Amino acid sequence: MSTNPREAAGAVAGARDGAAHGGSGDEVRRGERFAFGENWSRFLEVLDEDRIREAERSLQDMLGMQRLDGLSFLDVGSGSGLFSLAAWRLGARVRSFDYDSRSVATTREMRRRYGRDDESWVVEEGSVLDRVYLGGLGKFDIVYSWGVLHHTGSMWEAMANVVPQVGGGGQLFIALYNDQGLVSRFWAGVKRLYCSGWPGRMFVIPVFFAIFAAAGLASDLLGGRNPLARYSEYRRKRGMSLTHDWLDWLGGYPYETAKPGDVFDFFSGRGFTLRKLVTRASLGCNEFVFHRETEAGCGHGASAGRAEP
Numbered sequence: 001m002s003t004n005p006r007e008a009a010g011a012v013a014g015a016r017d018g019a020a021h022g023g024s025g026d027e028v029r030r031g032e033r034f035a036f037g038e039n040w041s042r043f044l045e046v047l048d049e050d051r052i053r054e055a056e057r058s059l060q061d062m063l064g065m066q067r068l069d070g071l072s073f074l075d076v077g078s079g080s081g082l083f084s085l086a087a088w089r090l091g092a093r094v095r096s097f098d099y100d101s102r103s104v105a106t107t108r109e110m111r112r113r114y115g116r117d118d119e120s121w122v123v124e125e126g127s128v129l130d131r132v133y134l135g136g137l138g139k140f141d142i143v144y145s146w147g148v149l150h151h152t153g154s155m156w157e158a159m160a161n162v163v164p165q166v167g168g169g170g171q172l173f174i175a176l177y178n179d180q181g182l183v184s185r186f187w188a189g190v191k192r193l194y195c196s197g198w199p200g201r202m203f204v205i206p207v208f209f210a211i212f213a214a215a216g217l218a219s220d221l222l223g224g225r226n227p228l229a230r231y232s233e234y235r236r237k238r239g240m241s242l243t244h245d246w247l248d249w250l251g252g253y254p255y256e257t258a259k260p261g262d263v264f265d266f267f268s269g270r271g272f273t274l275r276k277l278v279t280r281a282s283l284g285c286n287e288f289v290f291h292r293e294t295e296a297g298c299g300h301g302a303s304a305g306r307a308e309p
C-alpha cells in the first residue's frame with residue numbers, strides 16, 4: 001500500500017492487471033474490506049427527490065456548470081449511483097463502475113427506477129486499480145470519484161490511474177479524507193479491527209456507539225438543543241440514518257488520508273490546474289476539482305470517452 005505521492009510512480013510502474021482484482025467479496029470475508037455495498041442497498045429505500053436535487057446542485061456548484069449536455073461523465077466507485085443519476089439528469093452520458101457487486105446492483109437499480117434504464121447510462125463492475133479495465137474505457141470530459149480512492153487500499157496508485165481517463169480540457173472531481181496525523185492513524189486501527197471479524201465488531205460497535213451518543217448528548221445539553229432532534233432530523237439532512245452512518249464510518253476500511261498540499265502537488269505535476277477546493281479542518285473529506293490542460297489532438301468533448309460500452 002503506497003502512503004505518499006512520491007511512491008505513486010513506482011506503484012504505477014508495477015500496475016496490476018485485470019486478473020488481480022476479481023471482486024470485493026473475498027476481501028470482505030478475509031477481513032480486509034468493509035462491505036460498502038450493503039449500506040448502499042439500504043440507501044435506495046430512503047432516497048427522495050430532494051436528495052437527488054441536492055446531488056445535482058453539488059455537481060453544478062463544484063463543476064461550475066448548470067448543464068452537462070453532450071459531456072461524458074465517468075463515476076469511479078459509484079456506490080448508490082446517486083451522483084451518476086444526477087449527472088445523467090443534467091444531460092451527461094454516464095459510465096458508472098464500482099468494485100463492490102452490491103454497489104453495482106444498487107447503481108443498476110437506481111438507473112432502472114430513476115433513469116428509465118436509459119442507454120446513455122452504462123453501469124458495470126470494475127476496479128480503479130485495474131489498469132487493463134480502465135484502458136478500455138477511453139477518456140471522459142468529467143471524471144468523478146467522491147470518497148472512493150482512499151478506500152481502495154492503494155490511494156496514490158488509484159489517483160495515478162484516474163489521470164489518463166480525463167480528456168484534454170476535461171475536469172477531475174475527487175474527494176479524499178483529510179490527513180489528521182495521529183488521529184487518522186487511530187481511526188485506521190479502529191476500522192481494521194471492525195473489519196477483522198465478529199469479535200472486532202462486537203467490541204467496536206457498542207464502545208463507539210456509546211461514545212458517539214454520549215458526545216452528542218453532552219453537546220446538545222450544553223447548546224440548549226433537544227437531544228432527540230439529532231436522530232429525527234438527521235435523515236432529513238442526509239437521507240440516511242445516523243446509526244447507519246456511524247457503522248459506515250466505523251467500518252470504512254481500507255482507509256487512507258491525504259494532505260491537501262500533497263494532492264495539489266500530485267496533480268499539478270501531471271498537467272492539472274486546481275479550479276476549486278473545499279477543505280475540512282476535521283476528519284471529513286477535502287474536495288478538489290482539477291482542470292486538465294488541452295492536449296494536442298484531444299479537443300474538449302471531441303475525443304472524450306464514450307459512455308456506451
Ligand SMILES: C[S@@+](CC[C@H](N)C(=O)[O-])C[C@H]1O[C@@H](n2cnc3c(N)ncnc32)[C@H](O)[C@@H]1O
Pocket residue numbers: 036037076077078079080082083097098099100103126127128129145146147148151152
Ligand atoms: C464511501 S463510498 C462512495 C460512493 C459514491 N462515490 C458517493 O459519493 O456516494 C466508496 C465506494 O467506493 C467503492 N470502491 C472501493 N474500492 C474501489 C475500487 N478499487 N474501484 C472502484 N470502486 C471502489 C466502494 O465499493 C464504495 O461503493
